[in-house]
Amino acid sequence: MALPQRRTDIGPPHYKDFLPPVIQKNYGDWKYHEILNPGVMVHVSNKGEKIWTVRVASPRLLSTDTIREHAALAEKYCGGYIRYTTRHNVEFLVSDEKNIEPLLKDLKDKKYMVGGIGPRISNIVHTQGWVHCHSAACDASGLVKALMDEFADYFTTKSLPNKVRLAVACCTNMCGAVHCSDIALVGIHRKIPIVETDKIKNMCEVPSTIAACPTGAISPDPANKAVKIKEEKCMYCGNCFSVCPALPIADPVNDGVAIVVGGKVGSLRSDPKFSKLAIPYVPNNPPRWPEVTSAVKTILEAYIAGARKHERVGEWVERIGWESFFKATKLPFTFQHIDDFTIARETYRNSAAFKW
Amino acid sequence: MPKKYQTPLLDELEKGPFPSFVTEIKKAAAKNDMAADELGLLEKSYKTKRGYWKHGGIVGVRGYGGGVIGRYSSLAEEFPNVANFHTVRINSTSAFFYTSKFLNEMCDIWDKYGSGLTNLHGSTGDLVLLGTNTENLEPIFAEFSSRGWDLGGSGSAMRTPSCCVGPARCEWSNIDTLEINYAVTQEFQDEMHRPAFPYKFKFKTAGCAVDCIASIARADCSIIGTWKGKISVDQKEVAAYAKNGMNITEEIVNMCPSQCMSYDGKELKIDDANCVRCMHCIAKMTKALKGTGEKGATILIGSKAPFVIGATLSHVIVPFMKMEAPYDELKDLVRKMWEWWDEHGKNRERIGELIIRRGMREFLEFIGIDPIPQHVKEPRRDPFYFWTEADLQKK
């Protein structure tokens, strides 16, 4: 069968074609919203018109079967209108209040997890991991599933001092935004790539391999038509493996997960913050990474016990001090915690006033 | 019938309340050979604790230099149907609004030509079609583009811009995030599809400082809506919040970062000249408080993940820009920044890194912006600064 005529550089369709009529009519004219329960909110316009949003979790990795089910639900209850969020939730956009209860019931029957609105744990921003990426030091989807099962109540019902934003990135490229999340996991390699010297001359191009290294750790090994890696310069980023498959970095024994805490992106109350290192390494223990979930639970519980209302994790830690964070969580403090990278001296303590 | 793999480890991840990605892969694997091998390969990763993917040559569609991520399995003999298993990035709609009609069509195309697996969405904001082989790329592109959809960005190009839900469903938005996002995407189609930059370039647009799209942390150009006038206060609504149990002194006044609010149990007052427009009070008392007056955006540049110099957040370049269609001021600024980056940027150097390497002065002078205190948190601490001849002439 002949293919349809391709077109180039047309860009995406205009979003107006995808907005429910009530949104088109009240675009830019919303007055306020109310969170009716953890999975439902209503936005009210200056004209007094309303749109209800019903939010459910998705695993981000979706089959066409499930997307068709989303579409069918949207057709039945929302005039066919639906949106997805940056945190991989699905939002059903309901224009007719009568449809909310039947939609919620249908979602419940189909075992959807409804929630994530308000001071709770929303869905976890994450990356590809072993599902699809070459530099992964851990899986991402599996860690997300294990964490969200553990903390499901904080998505569906229980509330927290403020939102807690979780993220998972499967290597230090950090496609997963972990550098500014309340609590985040990042996959780490701990050893430099293995140099398969005899394969390099057939599989790789030496100049492009050298050029791929962001830290200049790779140098030629002309005798073998291969390369050498300077151990003390390598940041385990895996870029060289991208261009040269004879430099594998995946390491079942030494790869694992680091846990960083206290980041945020909004400017509310305090400036956006980077996440900082709480636990330098937890081993990979699939399928459920019990050591990781238990460490996150420790941190979350300390936050719940210590934070004031509306404080994010980072704001709580800054108020009590990092020395108190390590005390409250009983997490060990190690050499890895002390920065020796580009901003190291900014992080040393320049005061004799601190807590025991 | 696709091959059926035993997956005892992954099966563990079908238990529990959160929707399972394993169930999703299995649904696709029941009718699709690629998805079946993806499942088998992933079980192997769970057993051996390592991934098996590699690069292995650039792939794409005719006339484009991006939009497809080439991905190859290093276990091609054991899992032949994922020997090549490329990602196709489809440029999403502004704020990810869809209709059931589009979703069904997308699923039909993807079942025909791909694995049936997707990511809604990739974090850059693409609609990610996860896994197909090289021969299917042209047909997929023809099917989508003939229906009005295009590929997103990848490689050293402008990446698919994304934005918060903004005026479509949020009372706090100061700018039309969806339209800005659409306009930028359409304006720079060539820069998106034919990688010619030193490295990637990302735009993210948020309607206010809540920054639901995390623009300040993950965009080379972060556009964040703000206002210049006062915060209007509806004292009746303030009283209603108090009556409903809000401790206004503790939860609002004491948490204001600039300590510019006061409340005597009756009236909430704001010293607007000292407000930094952080959004805390408005977010907590949405019925009572609202930013008013001139609306626009702060333009910040330079956030990126840790490689190579450590993670950076975007920093202020233009404190206030009116954001009115067709957004010429923004587009001109962007072209100017790109010109400088093109000229001086090294391979794989993001614009934020280049600014750090060559200095804010050179950058600001090139784009024609005078220095102001809003550019920095504090002035420099050291005495090691330079003077140009022109500086010396100034009296």
Ligand code: HEM
């Ligand atoms: C859906 C969740 C996310 C996924 C899957 C994800 C994945 C990725 C990936 C794959 C990249 C590379 C971009 C590209 O090449 O197109 C990336 C870049 C980036 N991500 Fe995310 N990300 C997510 C969310 C976030 C969030 C929420 C933040 C910030 C709070 C963030 C911060 C960044 C930054 C700063 C970059 C650019 C860094 C750089 O490219 O140097 N990401 N992300």
Ligand code: HEM
């Ligand atoms: C310099 C740092 C980064 C490198 C080297 C990098 C590299 C990669 C690679 C190799 C992939 C392919 C994964 C696959 O096979 O599907 C990928 C995917 C992706 N990256 Fe990045 N990435 C970086 C940072 C980021 C950041 C900070 C973001 C987010 C803003 C981001 C967004 C994405 C997205 C959206 C994808 C598609 C897959 C996904 O969503 O997980 N990347 N990146």
Ligand code: SF4
């Ligand atoms: S974080 Fe690393 S391993 Fe994960 S998708 Fe991004 S580049 Fe790949």
Ligand code: SF4
């Ligand atoms: S892993 Fe990264 S830092 Fe290490 S040698 Fe390879 S490219 Fe260089």
Ligand code: SF4
């Ligand atoms: S960033 Fe601001 S305007 Fe945009 S959706 Fe979030 S709160 Fe609303």
Ligand code: SF4
């Ligand atoms: S927006 Fe922030 S700085 Fe301004 S009055 Fe409200 S809490 Fe204070």
